[in-house]
Amino acid sequence: MTSSQAPGRLYGVGLGPGDPELITLKAARIIGQADVVAYHAGVNKQSYARGIAAGLIRDGVIEEELRYPITTGSTDHPGGYAGALADFYEESAARLAAHLEAGRTVALLAEGDPLFYGSYMYMHDRLKDRFHTEVVPGLPSFVAATAATSSPLVRQTDVLTVLPGTLPEAELARRLADTDGAIIMKLGRTFPAVRRALASAGRLAHAFYVEKASHPHQRWLPVADVDESTVPYLSLIVVNGDSLNGRRSRTPAGQTAVSVSEPACDAAELLVVGLGPGPEGWLTPEANAALSEVDHVVGYGPYVARVPQREGLQRHASGNTVEVDRARFALDLARRGEKVAVVSGGDAGVFGMASAVFEAAEEDLFTGVPIRVVPGVSAVQAVAARAGAPIGADFAVLSLSDRLKPWPVIEARLSAIAEADLVLAIYNPASRSRPDQIAVARKLLLEHRAADTVVVVGRDIGREDESLEVTTLGDLDTDAIDMKCLLLVGASSTRVTPSGRVWTPRWVR
Numbered sequence: 001m002t003s004s005q006a007p008g009r010l011y012g013v014g015l016g017p018g019d020p021e022l023i024t025l026k027a028a029r030i031i032g033q034a035d036v037v038a039y040h041a042g043v044n045k046q047s048y049a050r051g052i053a054a055g056l057i058r059d060g061v062i063e064e065e066l067r068y069p070i071t072t073g074s075t076d077h078p079g080g081y082a083g084a085l086a087d088f089y090e091e092s093a094a095r096l097a098a099h100l101e102a103g104r105t106v107a108l109l110a111e112g113d114p115l116f117y118g119s120y121m122y123m124h125d126r127l128k129d130r131f132h133t134e135v136v137p138g139l140p141s142f143v144a145a146t147a148a149t150s151s152p153l154v155r156q157t158d159v160l161t162v163l164p165g166t167l168p169e170a171e172l173a174r175r176l177a178d179t180d181g182a183i184i185m186k187l188g189r190t191f192p193a194v195r196r197a198l199a200s201a202g203r204l205a206h207a208f209y210v211e212k213a214s215h216p217h218q219r220w221l222p223v224a225d226v227d228e229s230t231v232p233y234l235s236l237i238v239v240n241g242d243s244l245n246g247r248r249s250r251t252p253a254g255q256t257a258v259s260v261s262e263p264a265c266d267a268a269e270l271l272v273v274g275l276g277p278g279p280e281g282w283l284t285p286e287a288n289a290a291l292s293e294v295d296h297v298v299g300y301g302p303y304v305a306r307v308p309q310r311e312g313l314q315r316h317a318s319g320n321t322v323e324v325d326r327a328r329f330a331l332d333l334a335r336r337g338e339k340v341a342v343v344s345g346g347d348a349g350v351f352g353m354a355s356a357v358f359e360a361a362e363e364d365l366f367t368g369v370p371i372r373v374v375p376g377v378s379a380v381q382a383v384a385a386r387a388g389a390p391i392g393a394d395f396a397v398l399s400l401s402d403r404l405k406p407w408p409v410i411e412a413r414l415s416a417i418a419e420a421d422l423v424l425a426i427y428n429p430a431s432r433s434r435p436d437q438i439a440v441a442r443k444l445l446l447e448h449r450a451a452d453t454v455v456v457v458g459r460d461i462g463r464e465d466e467s468l469e470v471t472t473l474g475d476l477d478t479d480a481i482d483m484k485c486l487l488l489v490g491a492s493s494t495r496v497t498p499s500g501r502v503w504t505p506r507w508v509r
Contacts, residue, residue, distance in 0.1 A: 020056075037057050097127060145183075346379045390503060396423070430485075442476055
């Protein structure tokens with residue numbers, strides 16, 4: 001306890017999933033010794049937490065029932081649902097603080113674990129700086145749920161993902177397709193959308209619904225057989241990693257692959273698809289149609305995540321520096337007759353996966369695989385459009401990344417572009433491993449260009465937190481540049497309108 005903390009002590013006590021015999025010895029001791037036992041309760045409901053711990057609460061102990069004013073219903077609170085809950089948490093914290101200031105020990109009961117989707121954490125946030133707090137962990141409900149179904153959740157290198165059923169349906173489907181084992185919490189009214197997401201991800205047949213895990217009235221059954229009108233909030237879904245056995249397996253490159261035999265048919269056409277810079281509206285109809293017809297999507301994780309999940313679609317995500325391995329993997333699937341799309345941000349032909357695919361396709365094994373590149377909106381087009389028309393005349397495009405080419409080559413090309421007075425689009429301007437190269441590039445450009453040369457800095461263009469800055473080469477803050485940025489360095493003729501729009505004349509005098 002610090003000198004600024006009051007003498008009371010707050011315990012966040014995890015009770016486990018519901019069976020009183022699953023309460024830890026420490027939790028039982030603290031409940032039995034506490035001056036105050038507090039617990040949350042739903043609207044017009046008895047507190048589930050108190051019911052679990054009822055046999056441990058001493059006669060005559062002070063009890064504080066923290067009853068929610070609303071659950072998911074409507075409210076006339078001026079701040080809406082979030083405002084009503086914020087006020088409730090403030091009032092509840094004040095009630096507990098009064099006991100703590102009086103020097104009492106308070107045991108705030110929580111089903112499962114206090115910090116796993118628990119209400120205790122909202123009290124913890126408000127009181128931990130004023131009072132001594134201690135969290136007593138409890139068994140989370142999904143542990144009891146997997147015990148109830150008697151089926152292993154994950155094995156060896158399997159990945160387990162815990163998901164709230166309140167996620168948007170498309171996002172939930174994507175995450176279910178990208179993991180091995182999964183737990184889905186917060187059901188109730190969300191159940192119909194969750195079941196649709198499971199079907200889209202191809203996981204419905206291996207998903208089990210568990211209600212009141214470890215409770216005497218516990219029940220479980222396949223999700224496909226559940227009557228959605230009967231699903232309570234205190235329920236969850238278990239998706240076993242075993243559901244992937246025979247459907248896909250890990251490969252040395254970190255990809256995932258279907259188990260298929262040597263082909264007895266001709267190779268399928270491999271599609272290389274540009275997704276555009278980000279917004280759904282910038283995905284071309286041709287690209288959208290291509291993605292709707294394939295059975296496999298291969299690519300860098302964040303790009304694969306942008307492809308909506310649907311039933312039958314298998315997703316193969318990998319890291320950012322294994323482009324050729326990724327291309328070989330996709331080509332091998334296509335060689336076996338599988339319908340595959342390799343996805344890339346922006347346009348796949350502009351510093352994207354198209355070149356890596358053609359590089360890998362030079363291997364004799366893949367000579368019979370036809371390849372089609374589906375164009376996309378490039379990042380340079382997106383930034384230029386936001387700025388006005390800065391690439392309305394001759395321009396060059398250069399990546400500052402020296403992962404695939406030596407830095408002296410980049411310097412020579414920068415000098416040539418600057419000397420030729422071309423508008424310059426700079427991709428990959430900086431990263432954690434090379435934060436200073438953009439400053440070196442700026443210095444080199446200033447050897448050929450005036451300090452008042454117009455520069456456009458586009459960050460996350462097309463996304464929610466996009467920004468666009470118009471500055472000059474002399475005033476460019478290189479410390480603020482990172483991999484989310486694309487720079488447009490104007491030619492000597494590039495100009496800025498009074499309203500801040502940037503354009504480059506088509507003519508040269």
